Amino acid sequence: MPAAKLPAGVWALGFVSLLMDVSSELIHSLLPVFMTTVLGASMVTVGLLEGAAEATALIVKVFSGAISDWWGRRKPLAVMGYGLGALSKPLFALAATTGWVVTARLLDRVGKGIRGAPRDALVADIAPPEMRGAAFGLRQSLDTVGAFLGPVLAIVFMLLWANDIRAVFWLAVIPGVLAVVVLIFGVREPARPTGEVRVNPIRREALRQLGPAYWWVVGIGAVFTLARFSEAFLVLRAQQGGLALAWVPLVLIAMNVVYAAGAYPFGWLADRVNHRLLLCAGLAVLIVADVLLALGDRGFVLWAGVALWGLHMAMTQGLLAAMVAAVAPARLRGTAFGMFNLAGGVALLAASGIAGLLWDLWGAPATFAAGAVFGAVTLAALALRRPAMS
Numbered sequence: 001m002p003a004a005k006l007p008a009g010v011w012a013l014g015f016v017s018l019l020m021d022v023s024s025e026l027i028h029s030l031l032p033v034f035m036t037t038v039l040g041a042s043m044v045t046v047g048l049l050e051g052a053a054e055a056t057a058l059i060v061k062v063f064s065g066a067i068s069d070w071w072g073r074r075k076p077l078a079v080m081g082y083g084l085g086a087l088s089k090p091l092f093a094l095a096a097t098t099g100w101v102v103t104a105r106l107l108d109r110v111g112k113g114i115r116g117a118p119r120d121a122l123v124a125d126i127a128p129p130e131m132r133g134a135a136f137g138l139r140q141s142l143d144t145v146g147a148f149l150g151p152v153l154a155i156v157f158m159l160l161w162a163n164d165i166r167a168v169f170w171l172a173v174i175p176g177v178l179a180v181v182v183l184i185f186g187v188r189e190p191a192r193p194t195g196e197v198r199v200n201p202i203r204r205e206a207l208r209q210l211g212p213a214y215w216w217v218v219g220i221g222a223v224f225t226l227a228r229f230s231e232a233f234l235v236l237r238a239q240q241g242g243l244a245l246a247w248v249p250l251v252l253i254a255m256n257v258v259y260a261a262g263a264y265p266f267g268w269l270a271d272r273v274n275h276r277l278l279l280c281a282g283l284a285v286l287i288v289a290d291v292l293l294a295l296g297d298r299g300f301v302l303w304a305g306v307a308l309w310g311l312h313m314a315m316t317q318g319l320l321a322a323m324v325a326a327v328a329p330a331r332l333r334g335t336a337f338g339m340f341n342l343a344g345g346v347a348l349l350a351a352s353g354i355a356g357l358l359w360d361l362w363g364a365p366a367t368f369a370a371g372a373v374f375g376a377v378t379l380a381a382l383a384l385r386r387p388a389m390s
Contacts, residue, residue, distance in 0.1 A: 009126040010135045012186035013119060014142030016179050020085055021143050023176035024108070025150025025256075027092050027169055029249035030158070031101070032232045033239060034165050039098050046232060048353050049102060053109040057345065060113025065121065065338025069331060074118035074125070075189040081115025082183055084108070086176035093169035117337040124325040124333055125190050130271065132325050136318040137267015141260050144313075146175075148256030151249030158246040210336055213327040218343045220279070220378065221320050225347035227286055227375035228313075229355040229367075231255065234293070234306055237364050241297030254303060255310035262314025270319045275326075280382050282315035287375040294368035305368075 032046050064081070068074045084107060091104035120136075127135035154168055161167045231252060238251045270278060285308050292305030321337075328336030351374075358366040 006131060006135055006138055007126050009187050010123060010138060011142075012182060013123060013126075014139040015186070016082065016183045017119075017139055017143035018146035018149075019175045019179035019182065020082060021146030022150045022153070023089060023172045023174075023179065024085070025147050025249075025252060026154050026172040026175075027089065027150075028232075029151040029154045029235065029252045030165050030168060031092070031105075032235050033245060033248055035098065035101060036236075037245075038165065039095070039101065045098065046236070046356060048356060049098075049105060052349060053105040056106055057109035057112040057116065057341075060110055061117040061341040061345075062335075062338035064114045065117030065334035065336070065341075068118040068121060068334035073189065074122040074334065075183075075187060077118040078115045078122065078187075079180065079183055081111045081113070081118075082176075082180045084111030084114065086173070086180055087111075089169070089173045089176050092172070093166045113341075116341060117334050120321055120325075120337045121334040122187075122189065123321075125330075133267045133270035133318065133322040134264065135267070136321040136325075137264040137270070140267065140314075140318045140321075141263035144256050144260035144263055148253045148260060151252040151256070154249040155246060155253075158249075163246060209329055209332060210339070211327065214324070214336060217320070217323045217327060218340050220382065221340055222343040222347040223374065223378045223381065224283070224316070224320075225344045226351045227283075227290065227371045227373075227378060229348070229351040229371060231309075232352075233355055233359070233364075233367060234309065236359075237293055237297050237368075238302060238306075240364060241302055243298075251306055254306050255313075258307050258310030259313045262311055263318055266315045267318040267322070270322050275319060275323050276382055278319055279316060279323075280379060282312045282319070283375050283379045283382070285315060286312040287372050287379070290368045290372035290375060294365040294372065297364065 035046055035049075064077050068077050071077075088104050088108035088111065091100060091107070095101045095104065123135055123139055124132060150172075153171070157168050157171060158165070234255065235248055235251050239245075239248055243250070266278070289305045289308035289312060292301050292308065296302050296305075320340075324336055324340050325333065351371075354370065355367045358370055
């Protein structure tokens with residue numbers, strides 16, 4: 001079905017994600033280099049910060065998702081989360097020590113955690129059931145357009161401003177504020193059914209209603225995340241291969257161009273094919289990407305690995321969201337996305353910490369080889385057990 005026929009609220013949420021990702025990636029495409037070259041941080045510090053930041057966001061999603069189910073409102077929490085993200089951006093530009101970066105990064109990720117599950121549940125609430133894969137794919141595609149526009153702008157302004165990283169960080173404030181404005185005025189939340197009884201969604205009785213199929217998706221998503229550590233390591237792999245500082249954001253641009261181009265088509269496909277088979281294909285692509293990045297840090301091998309990393313994201317991220325929406329009861333949808341992201345958050349913290357440690361001990365090839373092993377374990381789990389997936 002053409003993307004133009006998706007509800008206007010889905011488009012608006014997509015553009016909110018686009019603007020906030022422009023803001024975030026202006027900073028994140030340069031942050032690993034800023035930390036290691038300007039602030040003198042170690043690779044383990046980078047890995048732990050990235051893991052802790054993303055894990056913070058995903059853990060907070062549990063509570064924001066549950067609150068949105070209990071309250072019956074999702075948009076106010078999304079506004080609060082995007083607002084915190086916008087407020088964190090000036091702190092990066094002001095950072096004089098690693099502590100400042102940690103504070104800014106965690107504040108930004110708390111905002112992401114507050115908005116994430118309510119926003120995903122809002123997409124599922126707005127989109128018709130037969131269009132959910134396409135809706136999540138479109139939102140992810142627009143989100144990813146922002147994720148490569150941010151690094152493009154970072155390169156342009158690093159060249160124009162003679163590698164003034166702090167000035168680029170200040171520029172990131174503008175799209176962050178615009179994202180909040182679009183959300184406030186461009187998204188209308190659907191009315192909840194009248195007479196619906198409020199229950200505590202994180203009580204044992206409520207969580208039982210999520211069912212085995214849901215928890216299988218949670219488990220697969222968590223193991224998957226162990227193979228997909230922070231993209232900061234892609235940036236550092238390219239820098240290790242000699243890519244000039246001003247051109248380092250090209251890594252995220254290349255990855256996100258592929259991601260953005262594929263997210264909607266694969267979301268559309270997810271509405272029409274077996275979810276397990278599509279997820280297996282995405283895992284196979286990730287394993288190949290990890291192997292290539294283990295083998296080389298420049299030339300065709302590096303860029304092929306980066307492109308395949310983006311392709312696997314396009315194939316799987318919207319798909320996993322659609323799988324959660326398909327197996328979760330509507331009144332527990334926020335909680336379901338929150339619990340799903342909690343499992344992913346714990347896995348991401350472990351994955352990024354392990355990735356940084358392996359890099360410091362044995363070099364980059366060990367980091368990406370470990371990712372390939374975790375991907376193979378997940379693929380084997382999917383092959384050996386075949387739950388009822390549409």
